[in-house]
Amino acid sequence: MVALTLVDPSGRELPSWTPGAHIDLILPGGDLVRQYSLCGSPADRYAWRIAVLFEPGGRGGSRLVHQALGVGVTVRARGPRNHFPLAPSDRCLFIAGGIGITPLLPMVASAEADGRNWELLYGGRSRASMAFLDELTGYGDRVRVHPQDEAGLLPLAKALGTPRLDCLVYCCGPEPLIGAVESHCVRWPAGSLRTERFGARPVTADEANHVTTFEVVCRRSDTTLTVPPHESILDVADRAGVVTLSACREGFCGTCETNVIEGAPEHRDSLLTEQQRASGSSMLICVSRARGGSRLVLDL
Incomplete structure (x- = not known):
């Protein structure tokens, strides 16, 4: 893993952010855009810190970061955006697996500064693979570190057994951890669990078996699109020349979130909360579709 500190080349302040926020990093060449959580201090208006895990089997983003982004290199960024905010509550339980510690670091610092009752469960393959352990030491026994080669898997049943x-x-x-936490939190009050994924949510069998053609009216562009079963709204809109924004194209970064004017979306993203999905006011057009093949009118 490598930690990078980003500053404005002219020394100006950077846009403010809150715990849980991320930025889009537009990597050298301009073809790759990747999302990284800000893991420094929101109080530092002159520097953003991110941490990037090298993934040999990934799509090339981490390799570029590790090999091309040295001291003094200029890189473009968008944001910050926050779809994983720290909400008001008396108690917080933070659960991190591997690189998932990054968005939680500023959350932990904020919870501590606010005097909240909090604890952190942090798991990884081994201590050597777990970042920021030195920073977390100062919190004492509020942080419970579980290297898998020493202590096994995180004790989720114990931590989440009582709603x-x-x-x-x-x-x-990683997805197996998030899936396990979701299973343990089924009996918890609605809205108790907040998650952030670094990849696409697995497609369920029901979703895979119910993929139909549907129509999308792009209100601002005065364009009507026909979206076939195995293409996304985003792909069809781009081909038709409709202006869109996108980055991950897998439903977890939020760049392509679009307001829904009419119709019922079928949400397949990894980002929106259950309340946001129920409202039907917006959707991520890179993965989500029209419910039952119905017609959508979007603010595009």
Whole structure:
């Protein structure tokens, strides 16, 4: 893993941010855009810190960061945006797996500064692979570190076995961890669990079996699109010349979030909360579709 500190070349202040926020990094060449959580201090208006895990089997973004972004290199960024905010609550349980510690670092610092009752469960393959352990040491026994080669998997059943009305759970990490936490939180009050994924949510069998053609009216562009079963709204809109913004194209960064004027979206993203999905006021057009093949009118 490499930690990078980003500053404005002219020394100006950077845009403000809150715990849980991320930025889009536009990597050298301009073809790759990747999202990285800000893991420094929001109080520092002159520097952004991110941490990037090298993934040999990834799509090339981490390799570029590790090999091309040295001291003095200029890189473009967009944001910050925050779809994983720290909400008011008396108690917080933070659960991190591997690189998922990054968005939780400023959350932990904020919870401590606010005097909240909080604890952090942090798991990884080994201590050597777990970043920022030195920073977390100062919090004492509020932080419970579980290297898998020493202590096994995180004790989720113990930590989440009893639902609490006054506690919010924040989880970030690999998909198996998030899936396990979601399963343990089924009996918790609605809205108790907040998650952030670094990849696409797995498609369920029901979603895979119910993919139909539907129509999208782009209100601002005065364009009507026909979206076939195995293409996204985003792909069809781009081909038709409709102006869109996008980055991950997998439903977890939020760049392509679009307001819904009419119609019922079928949400397939990894980002929106259950309340946001129920409202139907916006959707991520890179993965989400029209419910039952119905017609959508979007603010595009």
